[in-house]
Amino acid sequence: MKLRFCKMQGLGNDFVVFDAINQQVELSEQQLRFLADQHFGVGCDQILLVEPPRSEDTDFYYRIFNADGAEVEQCGNGARCFARFVRDQGLSSKDRIRVGTASGDIQLYLQEDGLVRVNMGAPELQPRAIPFAAERQQAVYDIMVNGKSWQISAISMGNPHAVLLVDDVEQAPVATLGAALERHERFPQHVNAGFMAVLSPEEISLRVFERGAGETLACGSGACAAVVAGRLRGLLKEQVKVHLRGGDLVVSWAGGQSPVWMSGPATKVFEGTIDL
Numbered sequence: 250m251k252l253r254f255c256k257m258q259g260l261g262n263d264f265v266v267f268d269a270i271n272q273q274v275e276l277s278e279q280q281l282r283f284l285a286d287q288h289f290g291v292g293c294d295q296i297l298l299v300e301p302p303r304s305e306d307t308d309f310y311y312r313i314f315n316a317d318g319a320e321v322e323q324c325g326n327g328a329r330c331f332a333r334f335v336r337d338q339g340l341s342s343k344d345r346i347r348v349g350t351a352s353g354d355i356q357l358y359l360q361e362d363g364l365v366r367v368n369m370g371a372p373e374l375q376p377r378a379i380p381f382a383a384e385r386q387q388a389v390y391d392i393m394v395n396g397k398s399w400q401i402s403a404i405s406m407g408n409p410h411a412v413l414l415v416d417d418v419e420q421a422p423v424a425t426l427g428a429a430l431e432r433h434e435r436f437p438q439h440v441n442a443g444f445m446a447v448l449s450p451e452e453i454s455l456r457v458f459e460r461g462a463g464e465t466l467a468c469g470s471g472a473c474a475a476v477v478a479g480r481l482r483g484l485l486k487e488q489v490k491v492h493l494r495g496g497d498l499v500v501s502w503a504g505g506q507s508p509v510w511m512s513g514p515a516t517k518v519f520e521g522t523i524d525l
Contacts, residue, residue: 370407476501
């Protein structure tokens with residue numbers, strides 16, 4: 250089976266993107282893992298599928314698979330690459346693209362400056378909906394990991410996030426604590442672990458250990474979750490610049506049921522054909 254694909258990246262968070270409208274794309278978990286492998290496959294953090302819409306209110310449907318082959322609900326950096334891909338491939342000429350996902354509809358805006366702005370929807374804070382095991386909603390939760398108590402904020406941006414406040418992201422135990430949090434029993438669908446340092450009320454640094462992928466250079470939904478967490482703690486203003494290892498995003502949230510907005514770049518790396 251030969252498939253055309255496009256390698257894309259958003260702040261170093263890299264993707265293999267397939268047009269599943271003009272070609273039939275059915276990938277097994279083994280094939281997904283092969284595609285993501287940087288030594289034997291194309292190499293990426295996630296695989297994205299652009300599919301026909303499943304409702305009259307959307308232009309496309311968006312599917313996301315982690316490097317371990319598991320399908321997930323949402324990816325902010327991937328959403329920006331999705332928007333750039335459908336424009337570059339001539340699948341849409343719209344500046345506002347409505348996209349269905351497993352976690353609900355999102356809207357993508359292609360800006361004149363080349364950046365992509367994403368309406369990520371309102372954050373979900375109710376523990377049952379994240380999902381996260383807790384008796385009631387709180388801004389901060391205590392959680393035991395490897396015999397030590399840590400404080401996290403638990404938020405869903407269409408996918409679950411645990412956000413920790415740290416003094417210095419470079420010294421944060423991202424590899425060890427991130428891996429332990431990812432599969433913590435209180436997160437039944439596993440979780441993305443974000444390590445946030447507040448530099449000012451309008452600026453943070455962030456590293457994210459993504460479920461099924463490990464630490465990535467950037468995580469769009471993780472940046473959104475971090476800003477929500479900082480706002481809930483009273484540490485951040487409405488619009489925040491987020492410094493990730495792969496570059497910067499701008500995230501804004503007015504609070505409550507207002508949507509979280511994210512702006513950042515999306516870039517095509519190369520196109521190719523692979524025989525699976």
